[in-house]
Structures are given as structure tokens and as C-alpha cells.
Amino acid sequence: MALATYTTSSQSDPGLDRERFRALWTRCSKGAQAGDGTAVFERLLDHYREAHRYYHTPDHIRHCLEQFDMARDEMLDPDAVELALWFHDVIYKTSGSDNELRSAEWFMSVAGGDLRADLCKRVYAMIMITVHPSEPSDSDEQIVVDIDLSSFALPWERMMRDSEAVRREMQHLSDREFYAGQIRFLDSLLNRAAFFGSAFFNRRGEAAARANVTRYLDALRARGFSAEA
Numbered sequence: 001m002a003l004a005t006y007t008t009s010s011q012s013d014p015g016l017d018r019e020r021f022r023a024l025w026t027r028c029s030k031g032a033q034a035g036d037g038t039a040v041f042e043r044l045l046d047h048y049r050e051a052h053r054y055y056h057t058p059d060h061i062r063h064c065l066e067q068f069d070m071a072r073d074e075m076l077d078p079d080a081v082e083l084a085l086w087f088h089d090v091i092y093k094t095s096g097s098d099n100e101l102r103s104a105e106w107f108m109s110v111a112g113g114d115l116r117a118d119l120c121k122r123v124y125a126m127i128m129i130t131v132h133p134s135e136p137s138d139s140d141e142q143i144v145v146d147i148d149l150s151s152f153a154l155p156w157e158r159m160m161r162d163s164e165a166v167r168r169e170m171q172h173l174s175d176r177e178f179y180a181g182q183i184r185f186l187d188s189l190l191n192r193a194a195f196f197g198s199a200f201f202n203r204r205g206e207a208a209a210r211a212n213v214t215r216y217l218d219a220l221r222a223r224g225f226s227a228e229a
Contacts, residue, residue, distance in 0.1 A: 021044075022037045025115075028083065030114060034113070068082055080119055085148075095172055107124065153208040176229060189209075194206065
């Protein structure tokens, strides 16, 4: 995840690979009568390039796909995982509390005519698990969660750029309100038995993520912020 600087047209965006998406869509399609995914890709990209986004951008999806590529051999159903990553933030309203639900429903609305019903149901559940409502039900759901959180294990400077990008998206909140929410969320991650639940991401990023988040929380508290809004 990083600040997006892309200004190219949807015809060729350096942060998203149209041909990769089309190949995935074709692999998952019901058959010859299904579309090739081009129209869906264009609509998807339009959402991720909305002007109010600074973090939930094409570059966030690119980062997620990079992590996916490294962990692919760990997955039971890599196509379902990849679809969930492409769509998990397609709907993002800064004041919304149901963006994941709306993203999952948007996926169903565009995929229902082309993709297999069992696959759609699985992808829907994977998108919804990024809300952290409960423990993931299987290893693929855990990997989706870990990939979505994987930027916390990036080098400190890049992680901080991402944090600043999230803050820019939430300009309707005061610093006190925003950082209180951040502190509560990040404390909840640190209080888990493992920051990353999958063996792959635990090996790769557990220590770095915990160090980064602890450092960030210490800095926020030193500035006078707390979990109380």
C-alpha cells in the first residue's frame, strides 16, 4: 500500500493489470457465454481511481496482488483469493461503515451472470472477513486478512506514508476522533495471539508488523492521543 500517483487512463494503468484480470475472469467463468471481464475491469478501475481516495487506490490492490503472488502456493483456492483481493475495497466511502458489505454486494452484482455461483459465494465471504467480524473460517480467508494487513510489515517510512494516506481519506474526522479509532484498532491487532494468522505471513512479517505498530502507537500517545475520542 502506498500513496497513489497514477494519472493514466483506464486503458493502461501501471497499478492494475487488465490482462491479468481478464485471464482470472475467464478461468472462473461459467463458460463460453460469459463476458471476458473487460467491462468489469474498467468499472473496477474507475472506483479505485476516485478522487477522494488516497490509500484505497489501484496501488493498494497492486500491493495486495504482489503479496498474493508470493503466497500463492499456500492457498487452497487461489482464484477465489485473488478475486476477493481485486474487489475487497471497490466501494469506499470515507464516512461509510459498510464499505466491505457494499463491495461484496457490488462484486455479486457484476459477477453473478459470468462466474460460478459457488465461487461467488466464497469470494463474498472472503471480502466480508476483512471487516474482522470473527475468526477466518479457513486458511484462505486467513490469507486474505493477512494480505490486507501486510502493509504494517513494510519498512517504517512506507508504512507511515500509508498511514498518512489513510488520514487524508478521513478528513471529515478531527485528529482526536481519527486517532482514537486508530489506537483502538491497532491495539486490538497487537493483543491478538498472532498479528498474522497464517504461517506464511507470520514468518515473513510478524516481528516487523509488531515493531512498526508499537512504534506508531507510542508516537501517537506521545502526542497526547488516546483511545478515548
